[in-house]
Amino acid sequence: MNCQQTQDLLLTDFLDQQTNPEQQLQVHQHLKDCSVCREQWASITAVDATLKNVPSPDGPSPYVWERIADKVQARPASWLDVVQENLAGLIEGFKPAWGYGSFVGAMLVVLVVVLPLVVQQQHQAATADREYLLQLVYADDKNAGDGDVSDSGFVVDHLL
Amino acid sequence: MADLADDVIGRASAGDIAAFEEIYRYHAGMVYRVALRMMARVEDAEEVTQQVFISVHKHLKSFNGKSSLKTWLYRITVNCSLNTLKARKRHVEVAWVEGFDPEDTHDNVRETLTRGEIHQQITDLLEEITPDQRACILFRTQEGLSYEEIALTLGINVNTVRSRLKRAREALLTARTRKGVAV
Ligand SMILES: [Zn+2]
Numbered sequence: 196m197n198c199q200q201t202q203d204l205l206l207t208d209f210l211d212q213q214t215n216p217e218q219q220l221q222v223h224q225h226l227k228d229c230s231v232c233r234e235q236w237a238s239i240t241a242v243d244a245t246l247k248n249v250p251s252p253d254g255p256s257p258y259v260w261e262r263i264a265d266k267v268q269a270r271p272a273s274w275l276d277v278v279q280e281n282l283a284g285l286i287e288g289f290k291p292a293w294g295y296g297s298f299v300g301a302m303l304v305v306l307v308v309v310l311p312l313v314v315q316q317q318h319q320a321a322t323a324d325r326e327y328l329l330q331l332v333y334a335d336d337k338n339a340g341d342g343d344v345s346d347s348g349f350v351v352d353h354l355l
Numbered sequence: 356m357a358d359l360a361d362d363v364i365g366r367a368s369a370g371d372i373a374a375f376e377e378i379y380r381y382h383a384g385m386v387y388r389v390a391l392r393m394m395a396r397v398e399d400a401e402e403v404t405q406q407v408f409i410s411v412h413k414h415l416k417s418f419n420g421k422s423s424l425k426t427w428l429y430r431i432t433v434n435c436s437l438n439t440l441k442a443r444k445r446h447v448e449v450a451w452v453e454g455f456d457p458e459d460t461h462d463n464v465r466e467t468l469t470r471g472e473i474h475q476q477i478t479d480l481l482e483e484i485t486p487d488q489r490a491c492i493l494f495r496t497q498e499g500l501s502y503e504e505i506a507l508t509l510g511i512n513v514n515t516v517r518s519r520l521k522r523a524r525e526a527l528l529t530a531r532t533r534k535g536v537a538v
Pocket residue numbers: 197198199201225229230231232233
């Protein structure tokens with residue numbers, strides 16, 4: 196085992212005790228014979244000790260729980276959550292294959308879902324307008340005493 | 356700390372706020388610790404802790420058990436922290452463009468861990484490595500997760516864990532030599 200191979204193991208599996216017995220023996224053998232790698236090992240364990248010996252922070256302030264409790268109690272699951280979750284899931288689902296295309300995908304889905312609703316709404320609004328005008332025209336015709344609804348309909352369509 | 360009761364997730368998902376608070380008390384320290392080491396700023400760590408537990412509350416029904424909750428907590432904490440770091444990077448870039456003193460922004464960004472010497476040391480060290488490497492180092496060194504557990508938590512393969520740990524430690528060693536400090 197050369198220095199490079201040894202140091203690769205020192206930085207990973209050997210330090211993290213993931214080496215098999217054979218690797219372990221080879222590393223120990225190399226360390227016995229090589230002062231450069233011994234020095235490197237001393238540095239690696241020193242850095243590791245620094246990271247391990249850091250005391251845990253005290254924890255979040257009490258306000259964090261208060262804010263969480265306020266939010267989860269004030270806001271039971273609504274239809275908006277369901278939409279958000281599904282949209283997030285959808286975007287997540289697109290990710291591996293599409294990457295940034297996920298955003299485009301989500302927008303397409305929004306278009307497919309929302310566009311028909313908008314079109315339908317406009318159609319309904321137009322129908323309501325048509326009926327309203329039809330009523331006016333029909334009422335006039337009735338007043339004239341000679342109503343022809345289909346002709347009036349044609350007039351209304353023309354107006355719209 | 357006493358272990359969580361087996362039925363605590365079930366009770367919390369049925370709307371029992373006391374059960375949800377038990378889950379919070381049990382895991383908040385770990386979530387906060389990882390978030391703080393990832394981002395170095397108390398405000399960000401508390402914000403991420405809040406986001407994580409609100410998310411937990413929304414998804415309580417989907418946890419199979421306490422261990423799946425813990426893995427999920429680690430994962431979402433790292434993801435929320437990475438998102439916050441990305442947003443912060445954008446913020447710093449914007450500040451630079453708009454003519455603010457970038458040194459000021461930098462100081463503000465890492466205001467909190469500078470209070471104690473040890474915390475200063477670890478903050479400086481962890482700033483030497485990328486956030487992805489930082490997550491691996493934290494999980495291995497401070498949380499004691501195995502390579503397989505880190506891979507599962509971060510959704511990467513074991514060899515990626517190994518290479519991130521190697522690069523992280525190389526960078527830390529270089530920083531140590533450069534700074535000439537006894538860490
Ligand atoms: Zn050697």
